[in-house]
Amino acid sequence: MTKRILVFREINDDQLAALRSEFQVDYLPHITGFDDPEVLEVLSQAHGLVGASLKVTPELLDKAPQLEAIASISVGYDNYPVAELTRRGILLCNTPDVLTETTADTGFLLIMCTARRATELAEMVRQGRWTQNVGKELFGSDVHGKTLGMIGMGRIGAAIARRGALGFNMKILYSMASPKPELEQSLGAQRLELDALLEQSDIVCVTVPLSAQTEKLIGAEQFARMKPEAIFVNVARGKVVDEAAMIQALQDGTLHAAGLDVFETEPLPADSPLTQMSNVVALPHIGSATHETRTAMAQRAIDNIRMALNGEQPISPVNGEVLAQTS
Ligand SMILES: NC(=O)C1=CN([C@@H]2O[C@H](COP(=O)(O)OP(=O)(O)OC[C@H]3O[C@@H](n4cnc5c(N)ncnc54)[C@H](OP(=O)(O)O)[C@@H]3O)[C@@H](O)[C@H]2O)C=CC1
Numbered sequence: 523m524t525k526r527i528l529v530f531r532e533i534n535d536d537q538l539a540a541l542r543s544e545f546q547v548d549y550l551p552h553i554t555g556f557d558d559p560e561v562l563e564v565l566s567q568a569h570g571l572v573g574a575s576l577k578v579t580p581e582l583l584d585k586a587p588q589l590e591a592i593a594s595i596s597v598g599y600d601n602y603p604v605a606e607l608t609r610r611g612i613l614l615c616n617t618p619d620v621l622t623e624t625t626a627d628t629g630f631l632l633i634m635c636t637a638r639r640a641t642e643l644a645e646m647v648r649q650g651r652w653t654q655n656v657g658k659e660l661f662g663s664d665v666h667g668k669t670l671g672m673i674g675m676g677r678i679g680a681a682i683a684r685r686g687a688l689g690f691n692m693k694i695l696y697s698m699a700s701p702k703p704e705l706e707q708s709l710g711a712q713r714l715e716l717d718a719l720l721e722q723s724d725i726v727c728v729t730v731p732l733s734a735q736t737e738k739l740i741g742a743e744q745f746a747r748m749k750p751e752a753i754f755v756n757v758a759r760g761k762v763v764d765e766a767a768m769i770q771a772l773q774d775g776t777l778h779a780a781g782l783d784v785f786e787t788e789p790l791p792a793d794s795p796l797t798q799m800s801n802v803v804a805l806p807h808i809g810s811a812t813h814e815t816r817t818a819m820a821q822r823a824i825d826n827i828r829m830a831l832n833g834e835q836p837i838s839p840v841n842g843e844v845l846a847q848t849s
């Protein structure tokens with residue numbers, strides 16, 4: 523029997539053709555949820571899912587009785603009920619490593635744009651409001667030589683820290699991670715408690731996954747601990763931050779500026795105060811969104827689903843316990 527896969531994120535034509543040579547593929551790259559009756563009909567027949575950014579709930583799994591594996595085109599897997607998938611023997615795979623450097627580039631882009639007020643000043647030029655030399659009220663702050671506090675020091679955190687230490691001569695602090703002796707040696711990174719990191723950093727950058735332990739990790743109390751001139755950058759997940767508290771801190775000056783790729787609700791609602799603040803650089807969740815990296819992520823997901831549905835060990839399983847159950 524040819525197995526059936528629902529692909530719910532855009533992939534390249536050659537990748538789709540390769541999948542179709544082996545599986546029956548329902549290609550619905552633009553769906554925004556699984557509620558539509560036609561989508562539910564496809565889901566009820568699917569052995570595999572390949573996609574990203576849509577919430578998969580236990581209730582939805584009830585409607586997918588054939589499901590054997592999900593290959594997320596993302597490294598973060600907070601959209602999936604991992605314990606429930608494991609309980610049902612459904613394998614979940616993700617795409618670590620292939621997006622690390624691109625997402626770190628985005629993190630550094632946000633650091634640079636926010637510190638140097640690049641989007642605000644570019645907008646001034648674009649609108650024809652550059653009528654005199656830029657005075658000190660529009661100056662930014664240096665990035666080189668400053669202290670960069672990394673909240674989370676995994677693959678992406680370390681890649682941002684490496685850019686900061688080696689490219690910009692920054693002092694690196696880190697928190698919310700196990701000790702990293704190699705990075706302490708190579709980058710001079712120093713591990714601190716979160717409160718101390720917040721108090722000492724000029725730029726604070728969040729790279730921890732969203733989980734029950736990290737939800738709203740950064741709120742009013744944490745913003746109040748930061749230096750008055752500190753910059754806050756989030757390339758992880760919006761819900762790691764108490765967004766209302768961040769907006770309040772930006773409005774009342776407790777927080778100087780923020781560079782954000784991720785938000786509590788995505789797409790960011792047009793009426794969010796964050797869209798109007800000149801001290802906020804907001805990007806539409808594009809951490810990994812380059813041609814090269816999205817192609818590599820899709821390929822990893824395709825390799826994962828092929829292996830999973832053919833009974834082989836996929837490259838990057840999240841719930842490897844399922845493999846142990848079936849082998
Ligand atoms: N903006 C975007 O487009 C993108 C966003 N992301 C986000 O970035 C996150 C990090 O990715 P990546 O660096 O590859 O992940 P890693 O697993 O390599 O790193 C996670 C880091 O967070 C630490 N951590 C702290 N608390 C927890 C916890 N409760 N559970 C798990 N880890 C914890 C880990 O500690 P330890 O070192 O001890 O393991 C580690 O240092 C993703 O989960 C995703 O949400 C990823 C890609 C693109």
Ligand SMILES: O=CC(=O)O
Nearest residue numbers: 595596597598810
């Ligand atoms: O947000 C993106 C991811 O890969 O996770």
